[in-house]
Structures are given as C-alpha cells and as structure tokens.
Amino acid sequence: MAETTTTTEVAKDTHVEISFPPFNSTTFASQLVWLAIFFGVFYLVIGRIALPRISEILETRRSRIAKDLSEAAGLKQQTDAAIAAYEKALLTARQNAAAIAAETRATLTADVDAKRHAAEAELKAKLVTAEAEIAAIKAKALAEVNAIARETASSVVSALSTATVSAEEIAAAVENAAAR
C-alpha cells in the first residue's frame, strides 16, 4: 500500500516536471533549429518561386486588361470616325443628288420651253401666212366678183334688149350697185 503511494507520488512528480510542454526548455534547441531550417527554406521558396510567379500573373492580367481597354477605346474611336465619315458622305451624296435633280429639272424645263416656243412661233407664222393667203384670196375673189358682175350685166343687157351699152356704163353701174 505504502509502496503504491510512493510510486504514484514519483509518477506524479515526473509528470509535474514535464507537465507543461511549451515551457520545457529541453525542447527549445530542437524546435529553434528545425524552425530555422524549415522557415528559411519556406522563405526562399516563397521569395524565389511563389511570389514572383503570382506577381507575374497579376501583372500580366493588369497589362492585358489595360491593353484590351485601350484597344477597345481605339476601336470605338475608329467606329466613331467611320460613323462620322459615313454621315458626311451621306450628306454629300444627298446634296449631290439634289443638285443633279435640280439641274436635270432645269434642263428639261428649258428644253420643253424652247420646243414649245419654237412650236408656237411656227404655228404663229403659219397662221399669219394662212391669214395673208385668205386675205389675198378674198381680195382676188372680190375683184373677180366685179368682173363677173360686169360680164353678167352685159350678157343680161344684150339678151334682154338690143340697146348697146358701153363697157364703161356697165362698170359704173356695177360699182354703184356694189357701193349700195
């Protein structure tokens, strides 16, 4: 009984001695050495391999995004310029079309007008000629009427009587009748 108590005591004592491992200084040297080795290696691996690689990835991405953005801006500028050029061209074309239309209309109108004027002038000339002809025919007819009347009067006189009437007398009578 007494013996068991002592062994427990002894066990407890040794237990107490190493009871709190973080303050057990016999392990310090080993922990420090291995920490120095592993942390040193870790520091080198991080500094030489991991960080340069990650920063390279991030840098590549950043420059790629910047490049893409500037490219997009350039393309947008080009698009804007193209749109402006297109609109300008459209405007010029519209103006040209309007000018051509106006010119054509003017030419056609002038042409038509000239033709019409020519036709009218021709017609007028024909009309004048015709009127002159009519007047001439009329005058000629009127002149012939007197001659026919004189001839008819002398025939009628010679047929109805034996009296001889001179041509002058008949002409005077016809003139008289015509004037009446």
Place this chain on the structure above:
Amino acid sequence: MENDSVVDPIHQFQIHELISWHPNGVNLSFTNSSLFMLVTVLVASLFLILSTSSRALVPGRSQSIAEMSYEFVANTLRDAAGHHGMQFFPLVFSLFMFVLVANLLGMFPYFFTITSHIIVTFALAMVVILTVILAGIWKHGLKFFNLFVPHGVPMALIPLVTAIEIISFLSRPISLSVRLFANMLAGHITLKVFAGFIVTLSAMGGIGILGSILPLAMAVALTALEFLVAFLQAYVFTVLTCMYLNDAIHPGH
C-alpha cells in the same frame, strides 16, 4: 497513464522525438513539432506553387485563393508601411502563410500545433524585431534611434517618454509572441476540456449522456471559433509585423 493522456488537455502539446539526434549532447532531435513544421512548409509551398502553375489569365478556384492571399498581405503591408515597405513583402508573406497554415493544420485532430509553443512564436517575433532593427539602422543609421525620442515632447519629459518608448519597443516581441502562443494554447486546451467533458459525462450513462449534449454543442461552437482565431491570429501577427516594419522605414513618428 494511458487513460490519463486521453483526457489530459496538456498532453496534445507534448513533444516527442521521432528521429533522435544529439550532436555534442544538445538535443536537436527531429520531433513531432519538426514534422509539423515540415508539413506546414510543404502544404503552404505546394499549394502556392501548384495552384499558380497554369498561370491562368482567368484564375481557377485555387489560383484565386493564392492570388487573394497575395493581394491581402500586399495591401496590409502597403497600408501600414507604404510602398517602401514592399521590400519586406517576402518576409511578411512567409510569416503570414506559415502562421496561418500552422494554425489551421493544428485544427485537425491528432495534429500537432507548432504555434502553441512559445519558443516558436517567440522566434518568429524575434525575426520580425531583428529585421526592424537591422533594416532601420541600415537605412537610417543612428537616426533610427529617433524612434525612441518622439517629436514635440517638452525637454523635461524626454527621459521619461524615451524610457516608455524603449520599454514598449522591447515588449513588442513578447506581446507579439505571447498573443499568438496563448491564443492557440488556450483554444486547444478549451476544446480538449470540453471534448473531455463529453467523454466523462457519457461514461456515466443515462442522464450523463443527455448532459453531454451541452459540452458537445460547446465543442462544436468552439471549433468554429478556433478556425476564426486561427485566421485572426495569423492576420494580427501580420498586421503588427507590418506596423513594426513601418518603424524601420519611417522612424521618428
């Protein structure tokens, strides 16, 4: 004794030799702690290297995580120490990834948590502080020590303020290392204690089993909390590192 270790919340921090190595009587054995340092370094390195091996312009899931961690640490450092601080980026990033992966690996059952040992966190903190001092003196020479003499303080107060500044500077490695160590240690002990309650209560049978639901729920909630703490402490360690490095670059407040 074997039974004891199951419930003993301290047992998980025990260091035991895997490959014995005692040069000149100094114990430099390869231990479970060394093994998990190796695992941490391998996991972090392989993840960062393999996930970025395709160098995809449009990142996949794992490459996104690698890039996010890069940007996260880079922004933290740039915010705290400016563009000149970026020369320390490899160190800060290594510290962040090492602490984070070590903390997260510690969350696996039966895994050893290397950051739960004060000597490891203290060594990491000393790396930071020595970097601050060496870089500060390298860059600014003796002007670096203006760090301890703030501007615009009356002459009469300078000895007092300088003493306070020196004490606060010296306490930095201690606070930096104790914060991480204590958080990891306390978290893992708490988890183990609550998990132990479940076992002890269930062993009582009947009501005990019903009662063990409470510590079980607690253990589940604590596990979630510990994941948060694992990340948060890695982040806090990194942020403080960045702020201390800022002193090396811009001494004299």
